Amino acid sequence: xxxxxxxxxxxxxxxxxxxxxxxxxAAMGINVHFGYAGLLNFGQIxxxxxGAYGFGLTFTLLGSNSVLLAVAVGIGFxxxxxxLLGIPTLRLRxxxxxxxxxxxxxxxxxxxxxxxxxxxxxxxxxxxxxxxxFRDLNPFNAGSVYGxxxxxxxxxxxxxxxxxxxxxxxxxxxxxxxMNSPWGRVVKAIREDEDAARALGKNAYWYKLQALILGGVxxxxxxxxxxxxxxxxxxxxxxxxxxxxxxxxLILGGVGKVWSPVVGAVLYWVIIxxxxxxxxxxxxxxxxxxxxxxxxxxxxxxxxxxxxALALLMVFRxxxxxxxxxxxxxxxx
Amino acid sequence: xxxxRPGPGPCVYAxxxxxGSGKCGAGVHRSWRPAALVASxxxxxxxxxxxxxxxxxxxxxxxxxxxEEGERVPVEGVLIxxxxxxxxxxxxxxxxxxxxxQIAVPGPGEYLVTVDAITLPAGVFLRDPSRTxxxxxxxxxxxxxxxxxxxxxPPVDAEGGVxxxxxxxxxxxxxQLTTEGLKLGLFLAMAAIGLSLIFGTTGLVNFAHGxxxxxxxLWAYFFNVYGFAGAFGFLSGLPPPFGGGVNLIFAIMIAAxxxxxxxxxxxxxxFAPLRRRGVxxxxxxxxxxxxxxxxxxxxxxxxxxxxxxxxxxxxxSGNEFFGLIxxxxxxxxxxTLSLLILVAIGFVLNFTRIGKAMRAVSDNRDxxxxxxxxxxxxxxFVWVSGGALAALGGAFLGLSEVVGFNTGFRFLLLIFAGVIxxxxxxxxxxxxxxxxxxxxxxxxxxxxxxELKNVGALAVLIVVLVIRPQGIMxxxxxxx
Numbered sequence: 001x002x003x004x005x006x007x008x009x010x011x012x013x014x015x016x017x018x019x020x021x022x023x024x025x026a027a028m029g030i031n032v033h034f035g036y037a038g039l040l041n042f043g044q045i046x047x048x049x050x051g052a053y054g055f056g057l058t059f060t061l062l063g064s065n066s067v068l069l070a071v072a073v074g075i076g077f078x079x080x081x082x083x084l085l086g087i088p089t090l091r092l093r094x095x096x097x098x099x100x101x102x103x104x105x106x107x108x109x110x111x112x113x114x115x116x117x118x119x120x121x122x123x124x125x126x127x128x129x130x131x132x133x134f135r136d137l138n139p140f141n142a143g144s145v146y147g148x149x150x151x152x153x154x155x156x157x158x159x160x161x162x163x164x165x166x167x168x169x170x171x172x173x174x175x176x177x178x179m180n181s182p183w184g185r186v187v188k189a190i191r192e193d194e195d196a197a198r199a200l201g202k203n204a205y206w207y208k209l210q211a212l213i214l215g216g217v218x219x220x221x222x223x224x225x226x227x228x229x230x231x232x233x234x235x236x237x238x239x240x241x242x243x244x245x246x247x248x249x250l251i252l253g254g255v256g257k258v259w260s261p262v263v264g265a266v267l268y269w270v271i272i273x274x275x276x277x278x279x280x281x282x283x284x285x286x287x288x289x290x291x292x293x294x295x296x297x298x299x300x301x302x303x304x305x306x307x308x309a310l311a312l313l314m315v316f317r318x319x320x321x322x323x324x325x326x327x328x329x330x331x332x333x
Numbered sequence: 334x335x336x337x338r339p340g341p342g343p344c345v346y347a348x349x350x351x352x353g354s355g356k357c358g359a360g361v362h363r364s365w366r367p368a369a370l371v372a373s374x375x376x377x378x379x380x381x382x383x384x385x386x387x388x389x390x391x392x393x394x395x396x397x398x399x400x401e402e403g404e405r406v407p408v409e410g411v412l413i414x415x416x417x418x419x420x421x422x423x424x425x426x427x428x429x430x431x432x433x434x435q436i437a438v439p440g441p442g443e444y445l446v447t448v449d450a451i452t453l454p455a456g457v458f459l460r461d462p463s464r465t466x467x468x469x470x471x472x473x474x475x476x477x478x479x480x481x482x483x484x485x486x487p488p489v490d491a492e493g494g495v496x497x498x499x500x501x502x503x504x505x506x507x508x509q510l511t512t513e514g515l516k517l518g519l520f521l522a523m524a525a526i527g528l529s530l531i532f533g534t535t536g537l538v539n540f541a542h543g544x545x546x547x548x549x550x551l552w553a554y555f556f557n558v559y560g561f562a563g564a565f566g567f568l569s570g571l572p573p574p575f576g577g578g579v580n581l582i583f584a585i586m587i588a589a590x591x592x593x594x595x596x597x598x599x600x601x602x603x604f605a606p607l608r609r610r611g612v613x614x615x616x617x618x619x620x621x622x623x624x625x626x627x628x629x630x631x632x633x634x635x636x637x638x639x640x641x642x643x644x645x646x647x648x649x650s651g652n653e654f655f656g657l658i659x660x661x662x663x664x665x666x667x668x669t670l671s672l673l674i675l676v677a678i679g680f681v682l683n684f685t686r687i688g689k690a691m692r693a694v695s696d697n698r699d700x701x702x703x704x705x706x707x708x709x710x711x712x713x714f715v716w717v718s719g720g721a722l723a724a725l726g727g728a729f730l731g732l733s734e735v736v737g738f739n740t741g742f743r744f745l746l747l748i749f750a751g752v753i754x755x756x757x758x759x760x761x762x763x764x765x766x767x768x769x770x771x772x773x774x775x776x777x778x779x780x781x782x783x784e785l786k787n788v789g790a791l792a793v794l795i796v797v798l799v800i801r802p803q804g805i806m807x808x809x810x811x812x813x
Contacts, residue, residue: 318616
């Protein structure tokens with residue numbers, strides 16, 4: 001029998017879990033890059049990795065107990081990555097920038113997982129002994145389960161979730177204010193016509209770099225949420241294709257709108273969790289024979305949907321749910 | 334990656350499937366060093382011990398690994414499981430100090446013998462991680478034997494690199510690595526020309542090109558192992574080429590044809606309609622990413638996550654040339670073939686109508702169109718030939734490296750590096766750039782750990798874009 005209650009329950013639980021929060025933040029970063037500044041960043045996962053490693057290494061390498069310092073280091077790592085990436089490459093055309101950013105993100109991952117850095121980054125196994133100081137701040141009882149309606153989380157999870165959504169709210173406010181400010185208007189002007197903005201005396205390069213840093217820091221925050229939620233940092237999570245999940249979330253919600261990553265990420269996790277759980281139950285209940293597909297392969301099917309959705313959305317509704325086609329930097333040069 | 338092994342000693346593959354019968358390794362020191370970089374091979378043999386005059390049928394295993402001195406030493410404490418073909422448990426035991434395990438079976442027949450790879454001691458690896466289970470036929474009153482291959486060097490890891498280690502600098506190592514790099518570069522170039530020409534004629538950066546490479550690799554594997562229909566259980570009893578595998582040479586040819594088909598389908602079904610609708614290039618680029626993700630996970634679904642090897646020509650010993658370099662016949666043949674194909678492409682581009690038309694469309698599409706060239710036909714031709722070349726390059730890469738569901742995507746970034754280094758949109762640039770990247774990757778292992786060699790290539794990609802974004806052969810106007 002198919003346990004529909006369980007499926008809906010899981011879908012709703014995942015919809016606001018820390019994974020969804022991380023997706024919101026990472027997609028908001030891409031929204032700043034692509035939606036507002038027109039930068040085709042395919043390496044957002046590199047920023048996420050930098051944030052996560054900066055957060056974790058503060059505890060493991062520096063031996064610090066300060067979560068605030070860890071967050072600062074995580075942000076610092078993202079900023080440094082943005083500078084390293086942006087200073088040489090922001091003059092490039094959009095499609096070149098796409099290739100460079102994806103390559104840079106792969107460099108981060110390959111270096112982080114390499115054996116020579118094993119003593120620092122934990123090599124391919126990553127870091128997992130850093131969460132203590134963060135857990136100590138948790139006002140909830142880490143072991144017990146807190147529930148409300150269909151949602152129930154362990155105390156350790158709940159803490160991350162609450163911090164995460166507060167963070168999301170702050171970021172949404174910040175971005176809304178920023179994009180309505182003169183700074184935001186310049187950035188959008190550069191997206192629309194870089195030469196025109198330059199003719200008005202705006203330093204397009206400098207504005208683009210600022211946008212890259214801002215979006216990158218949002219990616220770094222996503223990495224910290226992931227590190228805190230998983231209590232582990234695994235380098236191979238930060239593989240290049242992961243970035244495209246954030247892209248799907250952004251395009252689903254609508255490029256260039258402040259709220260769209262929130263809606264996109266929640267929808268993404270609801271749909272994916274629903275499909276995954278329904279698929280598993282269909283297989284384990286015997287509706288689908290295991291010769292056709294087994295439960296471990298269900299998780300692969302979700303990426304078929306991700307790929308198809310990305311392609312089809314881009315062709316038939318590039319503006320997603322909320323966006324406007326006119327505001328998309330699809331002709332970015 | 335097996336291809337980074339340095340010069341000394343002929344290739345070791347040939348040893349991999351030779352039984353060690355008769356030399357039970359008694360009295361050999363267990364002094365092998367785990368991180369031996371000199372690739373050597375051990376064998377796990379299920380010996381026929383009918384000579385012992387046993388009444389009862391059983392399965393016998395001896396696990397040994399070759400140490401640096403070339404001695405085979407037993408491997409102790411590895412869990413071996415025997416089951417019936419429908420996976421009912423028969424017995425389980427660990428190898429003893431002689432690396433031996435003997436498990437009684439209820440009677441003659443077929444049994445599955447499984448090595449628990451997790452229990453292998455540090456520094457001992459299965460040569461082919463997918464072959465943890467072998468089928469053994471036990472005859473009445475005898476012991477069944479099967480053959481596993483162990484190695485003191487790790488198999489290809491998720492990144493296609495050998496973990497750890499560095500190769501000592503020597504002229505011989507340099508020559509060997511340059512040769513390996515040249516080979517890698519030729520394969521990359523063949524796969525890359527399609528990417529570069531598609532960009533040249535349409536302006537599209539095709540992120541699904543990695544999957545077009547994987548497509549060829551996987552179809553070559555399919556036909557090589559299963560034949561035309563053997564993947565379907567009820568048809569696997571048919572005689573080759575339907576039930577059993579076809580020779581790899583033919584399998585690769587078929588894979589190239591399939592690659593052309595995929596290129597045709599991608600243009601016909603997806604990108605030609607998108608061009609007609611006037612969908613922007615950035616949107617098309619995101620579409621290629623969607624296709625790439627979709628195809629990659631279809632491959633994972635169909636092929637599984639564990640890298641495998643072709644059935645033919647995997648085990649070959651190298652021949653020495655000039656006393657400097659060792660090349661296996663398969664590498665020599667595929668390398669020469671790809672060189673010939675690249676020369677042929679150059680000829681086509683320079684001297685045939687379609688080649689000139691391709692270059693004309695690359696140079697200036699509007700001008701080409703107004704001078705009577707059917708641009709859509711040229712683009713279709715570029716997709717078809719690019720798809721075939723990508724598949725061919727993928728099939729060759731699968732022979733020299735490993736066949737995996739995401740191998741194509743791993744090479745995509747290297748191909749980007751090569752293509753941009755040479756100049757995006759130019760055929761000759763792709764060739765030169767990929768050769769430089771291939772040689773650079775292999776030779777760099779003299780100076781940096783092998784697992785970081787791809788990082789070097791990607792870093793070069795970024796540096797090139799900063800210093801000379803149009804690449805070696807490109808013209809300045811191509812970039813912005």
